[in-house]
Amino acid sequence: MNKDSQLRVRFAPSPTGYLHIGGARTCLFNWLYARKLSGQFILRIEDTDLERSKKEYLDEILESIKWLGMNWDDIFYQSKRFDIHREYAEKLISSGKAYRKEGAVFFKCDFESIEIDDLVRGKIIFKELPKKEEVIIKSDNSPAYNFSCVIDDALMKINCVIRGEDHISNTPKQVLMYQALGFEVPKFAHVPLILSPGGGRLSKRFGATSIREYKQAGYLSEAIVNYLLLLGWSPGNNREIISLDEAKDIFDIAKVNKTGAVFSIDKLKWVNAEYIRGKTLAEFISLARQYLEENNCLPPDVDNDYLEKVLNLFKERVYTLADLKDWIGFCFAKEIQYAPETENILENNLSKEMKLLIERFKAVDDFKSENVESEFRKVAEELGVKAKILVHPSRVALTGKKIGPGLFETMEVLGKDKVIERLQKLVNHWGGEHV
Numbered sequence: 001m002n003k004d005s006q007l008r009v010r011f012a013p014s015p016t017g018y019l020h021i022g023g024a025r026t027c028l029f030n031w032l033y034a035r036k037l038s039g040q041f042i043l044r045i046e047d048t049d050l051e052r053s054k055k056e057y058l059d060e061i062l063e064s065i066k067w068l069g070m071n072w073d074d075i076f077y078q079s080k081r082f083d084i085h086r087e088y089a090e091k092l093i094s095s096g097k098a099y100r101k102e103g104a105v106f107f108k109c110d111f112e113s114i115e116i117d118d119l120v121r122g123k124i125i126f127k128e129l130p131k132k133e134e135v136i137i138k139s140d141n142s143p144a145y146n147f148s149c150v151i152d153d154a155l156m157k158i159n160c161v162i163r164g165e166d167h168i169s170n171t172p173k174q175v176l177m178y179q180a181l182g183f184e185v186p187k188f189a190h191v192p193l194i195l196s197p198g199g200g201r202l203s204k205r206f207g208a209t210s211i212r213e214y215k216q217a218g219y220l221s222e223a224i225v226n227y228l229l230l231l232g233w234s235p236g237n238n239r240e241i242i243s244l245d246e247a248k249d250i251f252d253i254a255k256v257n258k259t260g261a262v263f264s265i266d267k268l269k270w271v272n273a274e275y276i277r278g279k280t281l282a283e284f285i286s287l288a289r290q291y292l293e294e295n296n297c298l299p300p301d302v303d304n305d306y307l308e309k310v311l312n313l314f315k316e317r318v319y320t321l322a323d324l325k326d327w328i329g330f331c332f333a334k335e336i337q338y339a340p341e342t343e344n345i346l347e348n349n350l351s352k353e354m355k356l357l358i359e360r361f362k363a364v365d366d367f368k369s370e371n372v373e374s375e376f377r378k379v380a381e382e383l384g385v386k387a388k389i390l391v392h393p394s395r396v397a398l399t400g401k402k403i404g405p406g407l408f409e410t411m412e413v414l415g416k417d418k419v420i421e422r423l424q425k426l427v428n429h430w431g432g433e434h435v
Contacts, residue, residue: 010041018064024211029162042073043076046078050079067215085137107135111176119160160186163191195263220276226240227267338429346396369408
């Protein structure tokens, strides 16, 4: 690449499936490198497989890239360039570097050895090819991947090709095609694959789901981008939280690790939780409400003020927005069902203690968390028991679960009437009298 020419990189997804984690990271590294060096980021849709390419996949790919915060400077569709590919195949035939056979066109791989200076992996020397000829135009008259890739990269002035290391084996064939056509060979950067916890390639079980599915699972776009960055690159100084805007000023493709990065859903959840914690309450409420509405998790007549109080209970406790679906139900339920895992808590009949608690709560005029807690602890002291003896069954009574947000904050949000009603239901469950 001429040092005076503007950097031009590309991401080339195939709309035969959704955008997955590996592709999203490749897209991100291309975008960051272009933005860092004031270059151009090109999106090329490799839709040459006309039978498997679908509009729904294309729409999802484009939407996911936008959602992750990346913009492109130009977009091309490979399927609209078949005539150009065939034209260059004819040039190779005319020069004796390609030939027709059995309805297809083959490129002659005249090969001794090829050396490239990979921006990530350093010097790579190719000493042999698996075969001496390569299909460039298939029998159905459509271009083969390696050939269309070379033609389009050259004509689009792509001077740095950043892609996964699984493309290394394509590199020598492509270099020969560049040379045969008189094109300048671009720089290459082959980034390592993202690995499953067991060290193999990602599978559906370990992270290889689409970006769309991560969005549906309640992950924030900023968190996914941040985590993708950490899969193969580090901002330094043991820093793990970095925004896309900050990263584009310091990203260096040469600093990408040579070894594969292991995907960890737990680490992704941690990063996502950090971004949730970093939101203002208003921002979190806006994100959470939109997510819950899209997933039909809110009553149609939900009170806005009450919803804000409910969401405030969980802001510091959830890892993903999807966690809210599992946790907020008790705040809107008319009847509380006790989860099976609470049986051991409910084994000990504390109806007498709970009835006293109900009586004291009835006398609390200002049902704020601090006042409720004060009265709660007074009751425990009067009964001669540790507060936690009453905490666990109270939480089950209010939420139906063993764990949840702060008990007294929960009581304030639910309100006096609902708290007393649910505590009374637990007393009834134990066979106690109505207070």
